[in-house]
Amino acid sequence: MSRLFGSVRARATLGATLVVAIALAAAGAAVLLSLYSNLTGEAGTQAERTARQVAADLSVGVPSRGLDLDDEDQPVQVLSEDGTLVAASRDLERISGTSTSQVRPVNRPDPATPADPGQRPTPRPSAGQGDDDDDDDDAEDSGSGAGASTGPGEISEDTGFSQGSATLDGQSGDYRFARVEVDVRDQGTFTVYAGAPLAAEQSAVNTAMTVMLIGFPLLLGVVAAVTWLVTRRALRPVEGIRREMAEITASADLSRRVPEPETHDEIARLASTTNETLAALETSVERQRRFVADASHELRSPIASLRTQLEVGAAHPELLDVPGAVADTVRLQHLAADLLLLARLDAGERPQDGRVDLAALARDTAEGRPGVRVTADDVVEVAGSRGQLERVLGNLLDNARRHAHSAVTVAVRGSGGLAVVEVADDGDGVPEADRERIFERFVRLDDARSRDDGGAGLGLAIARDVAVRHGGTLTVGTAPAGGALFELRLPLA
Known part of the structure; x- marks a missing residue:
């Protein structure tokens, strides 16, 4: 297992699959929440519409016992100002999620089937209530007396929502309830609860969730397979490089x-x-x-x-x-x-940190070497090791004296932020094809010369290496007298 996940291909596949899984889970949750919210909002709109229809009937004077609440799909409750259930759907058997769990209104009359299907059932008066009904009828017939009239009521613009459940005609389910208040003149404030079923919403959410639970694993499998194949194809050259490097290491070729x-x-x-x-x-x-x-x-x-x-x-x-x-x-x-x-x-x-005056160093190095003439500015300072720079000048002067016919000249000056040291001789010079080769180690252009006179062929190689270590350059060209011109350039201190 550790070897498997130690490969880049396995880790890339696992990482891509995890990232896609997290993205799909987040997107799926967002879709489900949005779907549920939208569908619940539609149910709430439907419940609010029913509640406001009942509230409108109350506001125009329809008595609570005369309301038509027999919608087969929507449970409805009407509560008086003191919280008493005064009207409810006929087939309502159980309810939760509203302010009362009562399903039978107080003093609700026995249901009666009217002769005319379009006529609402007439409530049966209970004992002690006949006189009140007669008074109400007299008041309605006469139309006199401000206290007895029931003019239009006022429906609240605010709507409250809640979740609950209900059993209607033997069928139980979850509902979205809307609560609307209506103020009826001379009767107080009524609260109307109307519910809209959430079965369709729950079915839609469950269907979407089932599709996601089936589709997401398949999609993750496709992502993992594609990532595995693409990574394998992309890393195939790396395996070839690794194999070849292993063979090179084993063969030392x-x-x-x-x-x-x-x-x-x-x-x-x-x-x-x-x-x-x-x-x-x-x-x-x-x-x-x-x-x-x-x-x-x-x-x-x-x-x-x-x-x-x-x-x-x-x-x-x-x-x-x-x-x-x-x-x-x-x-x-x-x-x-x-x-x-x-x-x-x-x-x-690394060369030692210090300041070296190349003008003074050139004079000191040329001293004791016959035929060497030095021209230099007063002070030309560079940063570096005096011993190593002295070795460079000594090697250049020894090389020039071996090849010069009569004279060697040394010029030291500052130019454009650089210290320039030129060592020229009047010898035969260096062929252009060999001007880089002479800086290689143990290289002699005059192979016929004896080793005692010619040295080991390390002087110029050492001189260039030291120049490079000091951040400078050492090149060879043609001197005005026709011989070799070695030019050393170093940064000024």
């Missing part, structure tokens, strides 16, 4: 390269960068291998010469060439120092 897809996307750029890294690594390893081989070869010569002289001196002291042994020892010491400096530079050693 840095000449091999990873396949580059033709998609021009991030994976293609990754493959291209990987190949560039492999090429740079191959060059570095080859350079290191050649460096070790050349260093071993260069060290072998002075060591062998020194050993030979010492062995001869041990057997025949009178034949010991002391100056030659000293020269071989000095050459060996210089070579070891050069190799050690190159090793430090390759390790990324």
